Amino acid sequence: MKNPFLKKQNIFVYLSVLFLALTQLSCNNDDNNNDGDDDDDVPVGTLPPVETKPANSTYAPAFKGQTRIAGIKTETAYTSKVFAEGLTNPWGMDNLPDGRIIVTQKAGTMRIVTQSGTVGAAITGILPVNNAEQGGLLDVAVDPAFATNRMIYWSYAFQGSGGTATAVAKGKLSADETKIEGAVTIYKAIPEFNSAKHYGSRLVWDAQGNLFVSTGERSELESRPLAQKLDAALGKIVRITKNGEPAAGNPFIGQTGVLPEIYSYGHRNPQGLAIHPVTGELWESEHGPLGGDEINRVAAGKNYGWPTITYGLEYSGAKIGDGITTKSGMEQPVYYWDPVVSPSGITFYSGNLIPEWKNNLFAAALSGQHVVRLVLKDNVVVAEERLLTAANSRFRDVLEGKDGALYAVTDGANAKIYKIAK
Numbered sequence: 001m002k003n004p005f006l007k008k009q010n011i012f013v014y015l016s017v018l019f020l021a022l023t024q025l026s027c028n029n030d031d032n033n034n035d036g037d038d039d040d041d042v043p044v045g046t047l048p049p050v051e052t053k054p055a056n057s058t059y060a061p062a063f064k065g066q067t068r069i070a071g072i073k074t075e076t077a078y079t080s081k082v083f084a085e086g087l088t089n090p091w092g093m094d095n096l097p098d099g100r101i102i103v104t105q106k107a108g109t110m111r112i113v114t115q116s117g118t119v120g121a122a123i124t125g126i127l128p129v130n131n132a133e134q135g136g137l138l139d140v141a142v143d144p145a146f147a148t149n150r151m152i153y154w155s156y157a158f159q160g161s162g163g164t165a166t167a168v169a170k171g172k173l174s175a176d177e178t179k180i181e182g183a184v185t186i187y188k189a190i191p192e193f194n195s196a197k198h199y200g201s202r203l204v205w206d207a208q209g210n211l212f213v214s215t216g217e218r219s220e221l222e223s224r225p226l227a228q229k230l231d232a233a234l235g236k237i238v239r240i241t242k243n244g245e246p247a248a249g250n251p252f253i254g255q256t257g258v259l260p261e262i263y264s265y266g267h268r269n270p271q272g273l274a275i276h277p278v279t280g281e282l283w284e285s286e287h288g289p290l291g292g293d294e295i296n297r298v299a300a301g302k303n304y305g306w307p308t309i310t311y312g313l314e315y316s317g318a319k320i321g322d323g324i325t326t327k328s329g330m331e332q333p334v335y336y337w338d339p340v341v342s343p344s345g346i347t348f349y350s351g352n353l354i355p356e357w358k359n360n361l362f363a364a365a366l367s368g369q370h371v372v373r374l375v376l377k378d379n380v381v382v383a384e385e386r387l388l389t390a391a392n393s394r395f396r397d398v399l400e401g402k403d404g405a406l407y408a409v410t411d412g413a414n415a416k417i418y419k420i421a422k
């Protein structure tokens, strides 16, 4: 008491401790649950859900927020405009290292779109495709080492003697960019089946340079149960090397009677794949029947339920199977839509142009005629927004460009690429 220096020193110590505690609190606020995700300050939706139409089924979600989450509106001022046009039935897009975009056209060509939106001539040399109904040349994935090897990978509807199959091929883009050289098929999802529907067919690279490939169950009642069979590649996500071999570490390698390419199963028509930029996990979109479109977080070896569990109905309105939505050993979708929006390509936003979109999931919606924005927190959807609704167009794929803008390509003849940027 009689020593003022000691007292001052004590106050200094107290203040230091208080300062450290506050700093600690503020750090924790960025990651309250210490899950490595600094997404604890993401906005939650406060607007009414974007879906206003009645559901087809009377099924209840398995958890709060699994469908019809609250709406949200992007606060950042952004522009959306037609970036490129004159594409014919485009299906997939990917970035070239220089910032141009390569786009597939279902009839069997690719085109390169420059940073200013000029669409190049059709690139030929792609293997024959079955272009009937939902088939054709589908997705495209640029080799992560394209700058040195010029390799391009694509998925397509293969015509075999026993029917069609989702297949993956690769080839080298010629120096003059007019053709693909040395095209070769590296993977076919067996068995071939006589259907022109549900090819799935999205491609995305994993961190090791393997390809995730989604395959559909080919739509028919006869092929549908194959989504649950591990000796068939229909209704699956497979993971293969650049040569089409099963990727090391795949969950079923070494098991008898099981295709070693399989990564996950029980999918219907998965047309969207994307890697979460923070967690590195695989996310997927798939078309349900009448209702029951899904977003899934996909883990190795897991069963995603189709056709045993679903939130959708037959197009007649009848129940599918036992009419159940949950079952032990089968994964729940992170999110579902009823009525459907028909989600095709998906992507996570990791750019800086529109910071509030960081780690949000975007989906091109076909029947919904918009681009879906889902805000995620701890792998749960906390808000939904519909973008590009004024375009009144079916959207087939979305891509984050090298410039941090979001590109969305429409479906059908005379298709356009829209660009959302600051």
Ligand SMILES: [Ca+2]
Pocket (backbone or CB within 6 Å): 266, 294, 304, 305, 306, 309, 310, 331, 332, 333
């Ligand atoms: Ca499912």
